[in-house]
Amino acid sequence: MAELLIDPKAVAPEISPNDEMYLGGESWYFPVGQSAIDCLDCALKAARKPISSVHRILDLPCGHGRVLRYLRAAFPQAEITACDLLRDGVDFCAKTFGAIPVYSQDEPSRIPIPPESFDLIWVGSLLTHLDQDRWRGFLTAFRSFLRPGGVLVFTSHGHGAYQRMLAGPDYFAITEQQKLLILDRYARQGFGYVQYPPLEGYYGLSLAKPTWVIDCIREFEDLKVALLSEKGWADFHDIYACVRDDSWHIQSPVVPRRLVFAARYRKQIASIRRRVRLRTRLRAAYHAIKAQCR
Numbered sequence: 001m002a003e004l005l006i007d008p009k010a011v012a013p014e015i016s017p018n019d020e021m022y023l024g025g026e027s028w029y030f031p032v033g034q035s036a037i038d039c040l041d042c043a044l045k046a047a048r049k050p051i052s053s054v055h056r057i058l059d060l061p062c063g064h065g066r067v068l069r070y071l072r073a074a075f076p077q078a079e080i081t082a083c084d085l086l087r088d089g090v091d092f093c094a095k096t097f098g099a100i101p102v103y104s105q106d107e108p109s110r111i112p113i114p115p116e117s118f119d120l121i122w123v124g125s126l127l128t129h130l131d132q133d134r135w136r137g138f139l140t141a142f143r144s145f146l147r148p149g150g151v152l153v154f155t156s157h158g159h160g161a162y163q164r165m166l167a168g169p170d171y172f173a174i175t176e177q178q179k180l181l182i183l184d185r186y187a188r189q190g191f192g193y194v195q196y197p198p199l200e201g202y203y204g205l206s207l208a209k210p211t212w213v214i215d216c217i218r219e220f221e222d223l224k225v226a227l228l229s230e231k232g233w234a235d236f237h238d239i240y241a242c243v244r245d246d247s248w249h250i251q252s253p254v255v256p257r258r259l260v261f262a263a264r265y266r267k268q269i270a271s272i273r274r275r276v277r278l279r280t281r282l283r284a285a286y287h288a289i290k291a292q293c294r
């Protein structure tokens with residue numbers, strides 16, 4: 001399959017003065033964008049989706065285009081939609097990279113995007129900040145935005161983030177107590193979430209084990225997991241890629257009632273059969289002895 005190659009000169013260098021993702025400087029900012037393209041390349045290959053079949057792309061949340069500028073360079077012919085709550089970011093992506101602007105909503109079910117709109121959806125660092133009910137809400141929305149055969153690629157904080165949190169200083173902008181709580185929940189339940197201070201709204205920090213995430217994806221019967229790469233994005237976030245495959249449903253065959261009954265009462269039936277066999281043998285022995293005595 002073809003490689004997703006980028007001409008570095010085709011990557012727009014303009015940075016919005018309001019881009020919070022740029023606070024770490026360009027030595028982090030641009031490699032993170034490039035790394036997203038490397039992940040998408042692996043994801044499309046794993047999903048066996050040719051690059052030439054990607055015509056419409058959604059970047060949600062687009063922020064101020066840290067990744068979108070690379071999407072533009074990697075898919076020059078594609079129509080790219082930029083969606084975020086940050087209207088300033090959406091406007092910047094529309095003006096600077098020619099993206100179609102969509103202002104998002106807190107509630108994923110209210111995001112104004114029609115079903116079956118996209119061949120590829122990139123979700124960089126959104127679920128990393130949400131609690132479990134919103135994970136489900138967003139996955140439901142993303143699944144509905146995908147065309148059949150479309151690919152959803154999202155990131156999560158997994159074991160890499162867990163280890164970084166265990167080892168490091170208060171890098172994640174949460175309190176020491178919150179840090180202990182989230183680490184404990186992650187270790188014991190596979191998923192942890194704490195709300196960023198000042199503890200209102202729905203935005204915080206989540207840690208999710210791959211087993212928990214895969215179970216979450218499994219709730220959508222037509223999402224086929226194509227790729228899981230721990231620390232795949234910029235050596236930090238885990239990457240998941242799923243394909244919408246309408247034939248992936250679990251289709252139970254029609255099982256004859258006799259078989260269901262037999263499976264349910266297997267032990268009892270076996271015990272009855274043993275007793276019947278024993279009684280038959282005893283009766284045969286009795287008749288044999290009786291015949292000898294005559």
Ligand SMILES: C[S@@+](CC[C@H](N)C(=O)[O-])C[C@H]1O[C@@H](n2cnc3c(N)ncnc32)[C@H](O)[C@@H]1O
Nearest residue numbers: 021061062063066084085086104105106124125
């Ligand atoms: C950590 S930033 C990541 C931005 C971008 N993906 C990047 O990698 O530079 C998280 C983004 O999620 C956005 N966000 C939070 N809730 C959202 C929602 N309901 N719909 C769309 N975007 C949302 C925030 O506005 C913020 O821009």
